[in-house]
Amino acid sequence: MGRGRAKAKQTKVARDLKYRTQDTDFGALARELHGGSEHPVESEQDVDYGVWSDYSEDSRD
Template identity: 55%
Template sequence: MGRGRQKAKQTKVARELKYYTPPTDIRALEQELSRRSATDVVDHRSAAEDDVDPYVDWNDERD
């Protein structure tokens, strides 16, 4: 008999967690993003550099 009440409470808690949006501290976010070091920056290589096969010379030497 108590299962319906228990399930309703679980559903209520799940719904509260699903739609909960904590307050965002914009200043803290700005500070964190402004402190990024050079190592945090993504390496943007050109597509041509990705196409180079490092084993081309090795294959030629075996023949």
């Protein structure tokens, strides 16, 4: 099958993005791309390894 329908949709989306008159919030875009403070990444020090102690080699004996 041809890709006519998919290409038409891509063209429509590209045209919409190109000629859109709304202001773009570049700050929000940067936060989304770089990982804003809304979803902090858990550091290795914050992980509670006590939960996994049941699965260690010593407890299998």
